[in-house]
Amino acid sequence: GENVEQHPSTLSVQEGDSAVIKCTYSDSASNYFPWYKQELGKRPQLIIDIRSNVGEKKDQRIAVTLNKTAKHFSLHITETQPEDSAVYFCAASMGAAGNKLTFGGGTRVLVKP
Amino acid sequence: DTEVTQTPKHLVMGMTNKKSLKCEQHMGHRAMYWYKQKAKKPPELMFVYSYEKLSINESVPSRFSPECPNSSLLNLHLHALQPEDSALYLCASSPGGRDEAFFGQGTRLTVV
Numbered sequence: 426g427e428n429v430e431q432h433p434s435t436l437s438v439q440e441g442d443s444a445v446i447k448c449t450y451s452d453s454a455s456n457y458f459p460w461y462k463q464e465l466g467k468r469p470q471l472i473i474d475i476r477s478n479v480g481e482k483k484d485q486r487i488a489v490t491l492n493k494t495a496k497h498f499s500l501h502i503t504e505t506q507p508e509d510s511a512v513y514f515c516a517a518s519m520g521a522a523g524n525k526l527t528f529g530g531g532t533r534v535l536v537k538p
Numbered sequence: 539d540t541e542v543t544q545t546p547k548h549l550v551m552g553m554t555n556k557k558s559l560k561c562e563q564h565m566g567h568r569a570m571y572w573y574k575q576k577a578k579k580p581p582e583l584m585f586v587y588s589y590e591k592l593s594i595n596e597s598v599p600s601r602f603s604p605e606c607p608n609s610s611l612l613n614l615h616l617h618a619l620q621p622e623d624s625a626l627y628l629c630a631s632s633p634g635g636r637d638e639a640f641f642g643q644g645t646r647l648t649v650v
Contacts, residue, residue, distance in 0.1 A: 457637045468628065468641040469581065514580050518637060525594060526639055528580035 427452040429517050431529025438505050439537055446532045448515035449497040455517040458491060458498045459526070464511045472513075473500070505536045542642035544629050550648045553619060559645045561612040561629030569632040570612040571639065572604060576625050581641075587612060619649045 428451040438444050450458075459474035475482045475489045475498065482489050486505075491498040502509055515529040542563045551557050561570065569588045573581035586594035587606040601623075603615040612629055629642040 459638065461641075468643045471638055471640065474638060524637060525583050525586065525596075526581075528582075531578075531580050 427455055427517055427525075427527040429515060429527050429529040431515050431532055433532060434530060435533045435535070437535045437537060440505060440507060442505055444500075444502040444505055444509070444534055444536075446500045446513055446515065446534075447497060448499070448517075448529045449495075450517040450527075451496065452517070452519075453493075453496065454519050455527075457518045457524075458489070459516050459518075460487075460489060460500050461514045461516065461528075462511045463514065463531075469514060502534075505534075507536050507538050510534055510536045542629055542631050542640055544627075544642035544645050546645055547643065548646050548648075550650060551616065551619065552650055553621070555619075556615070556617045558616065559614040559627055559629075559647075561614075561642055562610055563631045563640075563642075564610055565631065565633070565640075566609075567631035567633050567640075568609065570606065571630040571632075572602075572612070572614050573628040573630060573641075574625050575628055575644070581628055585614075616647075619647075621649050624648045 431448045456477035461469035462472045463469045473487050473489050475491050486503045488501045513532045516526045518524045518526045545560045571586050572584040575581045583596050584598045585604040590606045601618050605613040626644045626646050628644045630639040632639050
């Protein structure tokens, strides 16, 4: 089955700096890669996703890049703010509703004011 | 309504109790999921229902029994749980033909 590795497990950045989280996946059939943000005691919230026919996607301060050949994808957060502090999870699936999402282990991001 | 709603928010149950978790969405999504999340860990898939039929069971013990009465509702029936089953139980749903999964706020379950 699919295996998703995520690094780093914790990330501390100064407010205004950039944060980068990296994930690798094992199954070349995976074609959908979402990122979730989970604040303490709250639900995981989808913040951005990318499909395998696209190499990069951007939404305001967040962007995701995908390298299908190397089987890795990354989340980039620019101009970090204290409200970006949370746990971020990457995931991979073979797409289509009803498919299994396999999550990475999570990255705890702390943005220091 | 653009949310996945779960009830109850918190549940404490004894090892001999029977209880049920409820999940509801009115977005017309055709896939619904149960995930289990332990502290400081990622969500782990338990069950997937696609078009009201169970399509994936991740070898979950039979003390967890899912049910999908209709396209908007998903239940998880609990019986004879163990203390190690204490966790946050998350429901999610996806639109038909698309793969974005949207999570409910979860039920925090404590088994005593």
